[in-house]
Amino acid sequence: MKQLCLGLILVFLMTSLAPFKAFAESAKTNGAPAIKSEAVILLDANTGSVLYEKNSHTQLYPASLTKMATAIYAIENGNLDDVVSVSAKAYETEGTRVYLEEGEQVTLxxxxxxxxxxxxxxxxxxxxxxxxxxxxxxxxSLNQYLKEKIGVEQTHFTNPHGLFDENHYTTANDLALITKYALKNPIFREIFGTKELAWDGESWDTTLFSHHLLLRGEIPYEGITGGKTGFVQESRYTLSTSAEQGELSLIAIVLKADRNEYAYEDTVALLDYGFDNFEVAEVATNEKFFGEQNESYHLNKPLKYTLKKNESVQVTMNDQGVLRVLGDDGRKLASTQLKMDIPKELEGTRAEINPVDLAKKNHIPAILMFVFLGVGIVYLQKTIKNMKKST
Incomplete structure (x- = not known):
């Protein structure tokens, strides 16, 4: 009987994981990914380039992806060594829990x-x-922080966890920006990428396991560095995933997938699309750029950008000294404000010079010429007038 039960359990596990393994092995695509979820975005975290998006600015319910925002806010605004006393309200919170007890003392x-x-x-x-x-x-405070510190524009949160509230919403684009910003913090990055953790609670001693199947390795994928899952009935399945291969560091956000496997299938398709079709290039610091008055500009550090493999690019600079890298279809891959080189005669007088200053400097000879010409005309008119009087 025991052997029969073990056999049934094994069959159940194999059949339940089979769909994940199947699409993990077959989701590679040469073209744009076929997406089932309502909204997605694929972003290169290092360059900020959007590699793919679908309804990325549509406001939707994030469910527990909210917790990424709560986490980075707490890390940057709190003392991680603070001891927190758990309230009755925290103890009574519904949904997924770590089973905190009222009055329990836990570090932030x-x-x-x-x-x-x-x-x-x-x-x-x-x-x-x-x-x-x-x-x-x-x-x-969280909404203000997200807007001012990270630059989100379509997000409004009413709670720290993502339980449903009709006024609690965001977009795939904003969540990608939040994830990108948060991953720069080593503490967030460490926790976001943790697969399991011993939890010694007052009422619950256990090992916590990440709910993210790609991070846990149940869906094999090379280079996964972190992830967060989410689900409430109104939001359906949501997923945030980070992965690195070579110079590419990708963030995939999936919102409102009708089924859990669709969320993972779309995530794998997005990551495959990014790693298979894109690469990182840069504009080097030793390159010079020249304006209309022959003033020269330079980069303080290399400008990295993400482009399609074998794509040709155009590098241009406008009259304000802004460098732009454009793809072969005209889309903007990167841009930055250049620094103007200091002319030798001004070295030691100013740390830097702006385009208007140098334009004024280069126009000085022309201005002087017009001044002398004006003086000459006035002198000639007076001479002619005096000659008429003498006659």
Whole structure:
């Protein structure tokens, strides 16, 4: 009987994972990926280039992807060694939890780990109350932080965890920006990429496992560095994934997938599309660029950009000293403000010079010429007038 039960369990596991393994092995595509989810975006985290998008500016419900924003906000605005006292409200929070007890003492960092790795809604409330007193004040501060610090434009959060609220929404594009910003922080990056963590709670001693199947390796994929899952009925399945291969560092956001396997299938298709079809190039610092007055400009550091493999690009500079890299279809791959080289005669007088200054300098000879010409005309008119008087 035991052998029969074990056999049935094994068959169930194999059949439940088979769809994931099948599309993981067969999802490679030479063209644009076929996407089932409502909205997606694929972003190169190093260059900021958008490699693919579908409805990326459509406002949707993020579910637990909200917790990425809560985590980076807490890391940057709190003391990770602070000991947090868990409130009754945090203890009573519904949904996925790390089973905090009322009055339990937990460090802020441990709460952030429980928030991201096990998607603990109770940990989110405890973090919010510790940092801002209550979840409403926390949401107000979080929204301001996301707008001013990260530059999101279509996001409004009402809670720290992503449980459904009709006024709690964001976009795939904004979530990609949040993920891109957060991954620059080594603490967030470490927790975001944690597959498992021992959890010694007051009422729950266990090992937390990431819910993200690509990060855990249940869906094999080379180079996965982090991930967060989400689900509520109104948002359906949501997924954030980061992966690196060579110089490419990709972020894939998937929103409103009707089935869990669709979210992963779309993520794998996006990553395959990015790694198979794109590469990183740069404009070197030793390249010089010249304006209309022959003034020269330079880069302070190499300008990296992401382009399609074997794509030709055009590098141009406008009259304001802004360098732009354009793809062969005219799309902007990168842009930056150049620095103007200091003329030798001005060395030691100014740290830098702007285009208007140099334009004025280069026009000085012409201005002097017109001044002398004007003086000459006035002198000639007076001479003619005096000659008429003498006659």
């Amino acid at each position: 960092k441990h709460l952030i780990q429980g928030l991201l790795i096990n998607s603990g809604n109770d940990a989110g409330v405890a973090i919010a109350e510790h940092l801002n007193g209550n979840t409403r004040s926390f949401a107000k």
